[in-house]
Amino acid sequence: MSDQQQPLTGSIQTDKSWFNLSKDELYRTVETSSQKGLTQEESVKRLQIFGPNEIETQQGMTRLQILMHQFKDPLIYILIAAAFVTLILQDYTDSAVITIVVLLNAVIGYFQESKAQSAIHALSKLAAPKAHVIRDGREMEIPGKDLVPGDVVLLTSGGRVAADMRIIHSNGLEVNESALTGESMITRKHSDVIDVENAVPGDQKNMAFAGTIVAQGRARAVVVRTGKSTELGKIAESVKDIGITKTPLQIKVDKLGHMIGYVIVGFAILIAMIGIWHQMSPTDIFITVVAMAVSAIPEGLPVVLTVTLAIGVRRMANRQAIIRSLPAVETLGSTTVIGSDKTGTLTKNQMTVRKIWSDQKFYSTSEAGYKLEGGVYDGDIKWETDEQSGLYQTLLAGTLSNEANVASLKLGEPQGDPTEIALHVSAFKGGIELSSIRDQITELDLFPFEPERQFMATLNQKGAKRQINMKGSPEAILSRCTHQLVDGEILDLDHESVRDAAAKMAGEGLRVLAMAYKDTNIDRFDGLSELETGLIFTGLQGMEDPIRPEALESIRISQKAGIRVIMITGDHIQTAIAIGRQLGLDPEEHGALEGKMLDQMSDEELDFKLRDINIFARVTPQHKFRIVERLKSFGHIVAVTGDGVNDAPALRAAHLGVAMGKSGTDVAREASDMVLSDDNFSTITAAIEEGRIVFSNIRKVTFFLLSTAVGEVIVILTAVIMNWPLPFVAVQILWINLVTNGLQDVALAFEPGEPGILKRKPRPVKEGILSGRLIERLGGVGIVLAVGTLGIFWWAMENTGGDVDMARTVAMTQMVIFQFFHVINCRSLDRSIFKVNFFSNKFLFVSMAAAMLAHLAVLHIGFLQSVFRTVPLNVEQWIMIVSIGSLVIIGGEIDKIVNRWRKSFIG
Known part of the structure; x- marks a missing residue:
């Protein structure tokens, strides 16, 4: 890009498929340079064109509007009319009593709604984070709200992504996108062009989206969308457009109020006609009608x-269960369908190693989540630590070729990639004391994970012995192995048995990683030469985001109560089906419906599928919203649970939106009617x-x-x-x-x-x-x-x-x-x-x-x-x-x- 940049027009923020563009096409489109970034002068011009990188939050009601809202009720209208009539008749006692009733109702409602309004304002502070950018060839930190399309941003571990960006260089970048896409796995990013048409955000591996968190690695990226044009911004806009869905109770009370009003008018006319027939005076007729109205109200x-x-x-x-809107209290009682998010709602959002295949057999682990409890079991027998076994070496390789923080895990505040945290926990269950192992074994060098290579390796030393420990995808590891360790013996590698075991674990919805090791004399890694061959395969570890035990019981209770439970997740279809069937959501094995299939269906076709299918995978916020709207069109009373930004439109559109209090995002809580303070699905029951x-x-x-x-x-x-x-x-x-x-x-x-x-x-x-x-x-x-x-x-x-x-x-x-x-x-x-x-x-x-x-x-x-x-x-x-x-x-x-x-x- 030339030094004298020409200001762009707002057309840059249209729904361009940025993931389809090559790097050169990207630079030309947004007129930027990967090395120098924008000039300060150009960034100011673009900020004026595109506006701040902020998401507009909804304006709540003023205190006066909240007060006036308390009088918008058919029954209140009737009471006010009765108070006015009795006042004209100089029946001050009656008029005073009725007025007191109206004011008491208004005071109670006002304080309740004011409290909810304050909660909304407290939850709606979605300020963009700081951003490290390159401008005029220099690295600097700026407020996230000042980012503009064309800015070159440096992403680092632990930071929050401040806008939608196209990645132009990645060094082991992994991003936690669960709040946006609902996918429990950390997403590994790269900078290559994606040729797929209409890829959902979860499949756009060369994009980083606003509101997501960098779990690991570093990257350089170019901002392509800011503010309302980001995926996060689009969700916020759709939430705003949906408005407030009336609860069933509000509708029923309104109908009851109108019915009482019609009855009162009808009887008033009837009594007046009878009074005229009896030749009563107008005053007596009026007094009688008022008495009747007062009695009917x-x-x-x-x-x-x-x-x-x-x-x-x-x-x-x-x-x-914290209620943010009074009428929402009753809505769950009349609910016929619960549409639940998976990650963090039905599952713990804590990866857990469930099965281990080593020494030619399967082992299981007890306990779920990140707590350092439980053990490794061979059937019903707890495995005793044997440092010569393949199982021990599998657990050891998993905890050594690992960048997750051990100290924070032991303190109960785990930091790092959930997959790597799970490997630390499984090693602890197998008797490997994490702190002492780290004290005894020194890490000399590290070969970081690269998406194109699908493995990570560390060079470790214990005493005079040096060893390479490696973990990665089964394909990447097996291609580098010549032997395997079985019960202390090194044997020729049995490729078929390993692949069969990996396929069986994957079929159960587990994410499978393979482990291997190799003795060596090198001082540090010099390229890939020492990592390409000669490794000894030790075993496989299969992990999942475990279901909450209480969620299983709650779903069973809900189903007995005649309430249908469906799972709507951004996760992959195989994972969704595996979890859904564990939860009893697919007893007749109808399978799952993917988001891309929804795009190809008419409403009538989707309605037909909704009769039987309870599992929806790889869905976008728009898909969730559409599912909720179709269920409502059947006459269902729909409650939706969720914790991510991607859940917000569905939470707002549902009769009752239920957000998670601990793991939930601010956007999800703002869009909800009820917050589960313990993030426990059983609380819904x-x-x-x-x-x-x-x-x-x-x-x-x-x-x-x-x-x-x-x-x-x-x-x-x-x-x-x-x-x-x-x-x-x-x-x-x-x-x-x-x-x-x-x-x-x-x-x-x-x-x-x-x-x-x-x-x-x-x-x-x-x-x-x-x-x-x-x-x-x-x-x-x-x-x-x-x-x-x-x-x-x-x-x-x-x-x-x-x-x-x-x-x-x-x-x-x-x-x-x-x-x-x-x-x-x-x-x-x-x-x-x-x-x-x-x-x-x-x-x-x-x-x-x-x-x-x-x-x-x-x-x-x-x-x-x-x-x-x-x-x-x-x-x-x-x-x-x-x-x-x-x-x-x-x-x-x-x-x-x-x-x-x-x-x-x-x-």
Whole structure:
């Protein structure tokens, strides 16, 4: 490139296949030089054209917007209208009580959403790292945000890649791309042209992508994409475009609110027409309509929904599931499909040697992960260290031809390539004490791993003896071996048996490495001459990213609960199938579907495949997103788990996004609704159970509140039709609905789960909070409450000579006592109340006692009598009220018997 560079246009950041270009084509396209880089002047010009190398984060809601959001609810609209009407009628008590309900709901919701918003801002700080670049022929460090296309960057071990780059020179470069591609293996990079068309990021071995981490080696690369144009940036943009997916509970509550609104309007019109027919005055009609509206509105429902969900949040937090959005608490309970990432979610993301083939036999290891525990086993017998065996030499070569840090591993904070860490751990299990071996054996020289050679070697000295230790791919090692070590004897190499053993291990989804050694007298490596032949093969080590034991059990429990689990990973198809079958995700061996196949399928073809296939491999973020969208189009409630940047679009698009708390990236957590603080897949099973309990309790609370409302509406409608005085005035209805219910309905939110709730199939997707069977019971209970209340109102009028205040006090008290019996009935919608542990919800009985004391105060304290227009009751009236109130228990038990006979669950 000339010294006077011409500024480029923004077209450089289009989706060019940079991996297909030769180095010369690359230099010409971006107008740069591998030795001198850009001039400082040119970099400034390009920064103005392309903008900072930053990813725009979503703007959250302001505090005022969060506050206003609390009032966007159909039930709240109705309550505000009722408060306004009562204020016009100068019924200040009613208006004040309704206003307090609305404000209490807003305060609770505001603080919950503000907390979630703060978490989002804390997680969204995705500042680009520092970058070492060459400008004007000099190496310098600059902020990552100042990188521009054409910059020549030096990558070193441990650094984070700050932009998308085409590698032009690699010296053993290995990159951890699991956060971006989902692939558990460290990716080995090179600078050669890739001729494959439409290669997914995981197959672009000559590219380094923003957000990934250099695990080992060094490289020189040219920046080709920055900011929004990087693979990371594209994911962030797609997440932003997806928006927020409403949870099933939000949709159901909205539908319930609209339904209640329509019912209120319908009954208001009906009562007005009846009032006109009875020639009632406009004022009386208006007062009656307001009384009916107040009775029909479950004032406590918005508050108790929030409380029920908040209790669920607390319970889930105790089980390591952190909820970032209240309605998400219930979503797992209605989930029908869980789409899970593999690496770090179903697996440990810690490579582990599982099988060793040496001395012409297979050995196994115990324990998984990086902990220095367990042993090497020959069948069921633990292997005793034998320094003359091929197995010992295999383990020794694996830990000596190795660059992973031994000290950090022993401290419990392993550093280095996961494959090499796994070899250190297997050596320790075989009785090789890592620190002492490193003290006894000196490393004289090292031949680093090169992708084109597929091996690494070290020259070691112990005493006067010098030895070359080598590890690499079976093909690379075997081509350099002439003999093999078997039980202390050096024999001619049996190529066929070694290849058969390697093929068997690879068929089980293991990554296979071969080990060899050679005695020598050299002082250092001088080229490849000493490494090309004459080596002695010692054995094979097969490793995998092990599945989490708890994940296997959790998947089994989920499947029994009728929840389908699918695995969506960026890993290779053979690895994905092996892991998937271990997890029980492919019992009928339908196999897996690769991302490149998805690109060739129409939605209809993909829908057909989605019926049977539960394993998806080598997928991009766009593939994951498409799978989630197709599952949603079937009517499934979809939860997606993941920890990487590549999971973010699917996490946001799903009904419930579940991110890993420890290993998860900031982008994944920001896109999620729930974070697993222990990174444990089994926590999802616990969350499913808690979610079902939450929905069951919401259903109980809703049934309890609405059955009272139905009873009150029937009472008022019947009184209007019969041209009777209203059995309650509006303030008495508010007392029934808010104060007495307001304690008991909250208590129902603390109910423990129904036995066997996790074994039930997921609820029908289209089933609302009120199922058809529950609506039937709701009508039946409403009629019982209405008939009992109207009957005792008529009886009180007859026995008091038409004393309306006395009759209304009796009717109001009757409805309160009905609720005392009915709330006990609502503790289980399926089991007999006599089989429910009486003291399993102590808060319920405390609330009932408090409500009874409050009601007695309303009947006997002077100023409360004036507010609620009540009078004291005598013993005969109390006996009649309690006797009638017990009828709701009898009716509920009969209905439950019928339900059990039908084998139909409501709760």
